[in-house]
Amino acid sequence: MPNSAAELIIANKELAFQVEQKEKLVTELAIANKKLQAALLEVIAVARQLGEMRDPYTAGHEKNVGDLAAEISAELCLDEHFQEVMRTSGYLHDIGKIIIPIEILAKPSKLSKEEYALVKNHVYASYQALGHINFPWQIARAALEHHERMDGSGYPNGLKGEEISMEGRILAVADVVEAITSHRPYRKGLGIEAALKEIERGSGKQYDTNVVNACIKLFKEKAYKIPESMSSI
Ligand SMILES: [Fe+2]
Known part of the structure; x- marks a missing residue:
């Protein structure tokens, strides 16, 4: 537990830094997830198109x-x-x-x-x-x-x-x-x-x-x- 105003400021700064890092990670994960989803849709489209090429x-x-x-x-x-x-x-x-x-x-x-x-x-x-x-x-x-x-x-x-x-x-x-x-x-x-x-x-x-x-x-x-x-x- 911080017991002085200076320690409290430092603890708050650390907390803010951790929150910022977590938010950054969540954003990065969301971007990666979107990219994966887009890739999955492309694979699905390729599978569909292959079927269509065989049976026009x-x-x-x-x-x-x-x-x-x-x-x-x-x-x-x-x-x-x-x-x-x-x-x-x-x-x-x-x-x-x-x-x-x-x-x-x-x-x-x-x-x-x-x-x-x-x-x-x-x-x-x-x-x-x-x-x-x-x-x-x-x-x-x-x-x-x-x-x-x-x-x-x-x-x-x-x-x-x-x-x-x-x-x-x-x-x-x-x-x-x-x-x-x-x-x-x-x-x-x-x-x-x-x-x-x-x-x-x-x-x-x-x-x-x-x-x-x-x-x-x-x-x-x-x-x-x-x-x-x-x-x-
Ligand atoms: Fe069918």
Whole structure:
């Protein structure tokens, strides 16, 4: 304990110095953290672009799905962290398509039963690939569940209702809307009206009603637009 005015001044100065050093460290850590986060986003973008280079027919799909999923989350008043989780989940959800031969991905006609079974396996491949990364979020689970449907008619596990994570339910709607609007090797893009009709038709059956309503509101009241992807050129 300081027992004179001079000692008190010295002790105060030391304390002020320590506080200043700590604040400096916190600032440096925040900067390093931001740089790491930026690097992680760049790695995610590279992973997405590699998938698009292999399958130019759906180029832009994952980016559009991620951005739409983030917007739907915002519309549902889910916090900013969740919105970014949804963006990343969308960017990476189809990464498992790497296991599907390009002849099947690009096939201009209907898939055989065996080919479709192989396509369905991409959700497991995405889950496995993303599960190896120690993301602090449910990205792998969202990828696994993006083809599940509320009435249990989806795949791979036929989950029902709230058995499906919120991430999976949002991704499902964003994925369907983007897929319907984009061109595919076997058909032309069907447009946003057809996409919104489909999710409205399936609301409460295949798709979560709240998610559907949020998505429709985005397009109809907030003039949200899916950017033109390479697949729709
Ligand atoms: Fe998929």
